Amino acid sequence: MSAMLLNKEKWPEFVKMLAGKKVLAPQADGDAMRFAAVAEGEAPALDYNNTRVPPKGALFPQTETMLKFQSGSEQVEEPQLDQETVVLGLRPCDARAMAIVEKLFKWDIDDPYFVRRRDLTTLVGLACIEPGMNCFCSSVGGGPASTEGLDMLMVDLGENYLLEAFTEKGEALLAETKDLLEEAGDVQLKEKEKVVGDAEQKIKRKVDTEGVPEGLPGLWEDPLWQKVSASCLGCGTCTYLCPTCHCFDIQDETEGFDARRCRMWDSCMFDEYTMHTSGHNPRPTRRERTRNRINHKYGYYVDKFDVIACVGCGRCTNLCPVNIDIIETIRQVKEAL
C-alpha cells in the first residue's frame, strides 16, 4: 500500500490526467448532488455530504442494454463494454455497498455486465469528515474511512488530500498521476487517524444489530410489520436510493426494427414485483413487502453472504416521504426479539 499526498491546488490537474477515461464525480443536479460524467477540463470540487442517488449505477446502470437484436431475427448481439471509468470521490459506505452487491453478482454464476463494469472501473473513495444526520455506517460494519470495495481512498487533510491505494488499479492510478504527488509521511498518516477518529465521533445515530439476523425468522408473524409499514406509500424510494438494492426487471423494447432486451432497477416494494401472471401475489400488501425488505437486508443476505446488506448511508430514512426510519425499524425488531 502506498500513501501519497496531492495538494488541493493540483486537483484540477489530477482530474485532467484521467482524460481518456470516463470520470464520474458528484455534481450539482438541481438542489441535490448526483454522480455524473465530468466534462472535459472540469474538476468538480468534492465539497459535498453525499449524493441523493448512490453511484451504484456506475456498475449497475438504472437501465442497461443486455442484448441487441433486429425484429424478426434470432441473432442477438451483446453490447461492447470497454469504457474505462473512474468514480471519483464516492463515499466509503457506497463503495462497501458495491462490494456487498458484488457477492451476489458473482454468486456461482457471474453476472457478466456487473463483473465487466467492475473490471473496467476504478473506485476512488473520499473519507467522510462530516457524517450526515442519519448516517450509521459504524453500526453495520463500515466507517468514515472504510476501504472495503475501494481501489483508492482520499482523505481531506485541509491543504492536501492523502491518497492510499489498495489494489492494482489504485496503484496504477497513483503511478499515472505521480508527477503531481508527493510521498506522505508519518505526520500525515497520524493526521488522517485523527480526522477519521473525529468523524467517527460525529456519527450520532447508532443501531444495535446483535441477534437481529438470527432473530428475524421468529418474528415472521409479529405485529411489528403491520406497525412499521402502516404509513408506507409503496413509492419504492427507499430501494431505488439504496446502494445495496440490486433487484432488476428485464424487458424487451422495440423501435422500428431495432430491438433490445434491457434490465432496469426494480423494487421489492412494488406490488407487481412478485405478482404471478395468474394474479396471485405471494406478498400482497406492504406489510409483507416491508417484512421482505428488512429480512432481505438484515437476515437473508447474512444467511447467504455473511454480511448485512445495509451500509448505514441513511438515504432511505432521509428521503422517505412519510419518514419511515430504518434505524427505528431495526430498534423495534430488537425490542420484539
Next chain:
Amino acid sequence: MKTNTNPYIPYPATVEETWYETGGDRCIKTFKVVFDDEEVREEWSHLPGQCAMIGVLGVGESMISISCSPTEGKFLRFSVMLMGKVTRALHQLEPGDKMMVRGPYGNSFPVDEWQGKKILTIGGGIGQAPLRPIVEYVKANQDKYDGLTMIYGARTSNDLCFKGEFEEMSKCDDLACHLTIDVEEEDWEHNVGFVPQMLLDLNPSPENTIAITCGPPIMIRFVLENLKKLGFEDDQIYTTLENRMKCGIGKCGRCNAGNMYVCKDGPVFNYAVLKEIPEAFA
C-alpha cells in the same frame, strides 16, 4: 463452454412438433424443440426438475419446467399454459418457428440419491409437467428403482396433460398409473375424486419410498397432510415451488421464498427444508 459465456443469452431452437394437452381459456400447449446450434445441443444437459427460460425475442421470457427427461433424446419439451403476454406469444409458435431458450436452471430432483427406492409422484393439473421427467427417467432406468406409482388428477378429463402416454404404463409390472378427476363424467373409466383423497385410498406404504408432489397450492397442502397421515417422514417428501422470475440465476431478486431463491436454490425442495421457510406456501 459456449453456453456459459453470458448466461443471459438465449439460443434459437426450432419447434419440431406442437400439440394441445388441454383446451379452454387457459389451454396448455406442448412444444418439442431442438437447438439449432449443434454445439449448444451437445453441451446442453439437464436433470428432472430443472427449468429453462423460454421466450420470443421482442416479447420476453418465462421460466418453464422442462417436461421431458434427458433419457428421451436430444430435444426439449415444454408444456405451457396460456396465461399472459409471453405465453400468448409462445402459443403462436408452430412447427418450423423459433423459440429462444436459455438454461437449464435450478437444482433438480436427486434422482441418483433415490436409486433403489420406490417412487411415488402425486400431481395435479399442469403440476404434472415437472413430474413427467421423473416418470420418464424412472421408466428408462427401471432396474435402478423399486417401482413407480403415479397419481395424477385434474378438474375434468379434458384438463389432464399427457393423457396419451399413460396407457403403456399399465402394461409394466413395476409401474402403476392412477388417474382421477374431480367430478363424474360419461365414459370415464378411472377414479373420481380429489387427488389427496385418492392418495389416502391407495394407502401407499412409506417404507423405502420417496413421494414427490406438484400441483395447485391447495392440493399440495392436503397431499402433504395426507402423506404425514400415511407415515411419511418430512425428508421422504419433495415438492417444487414457483414464483415470478426474470433472470433465472439468482440475481434479479424477486423469486425468493425466505432466504431461498426459487430459481437457484430450488425449484425442488425437500419438505424438511421447505417447512422451515416461512413464505414457502404464500
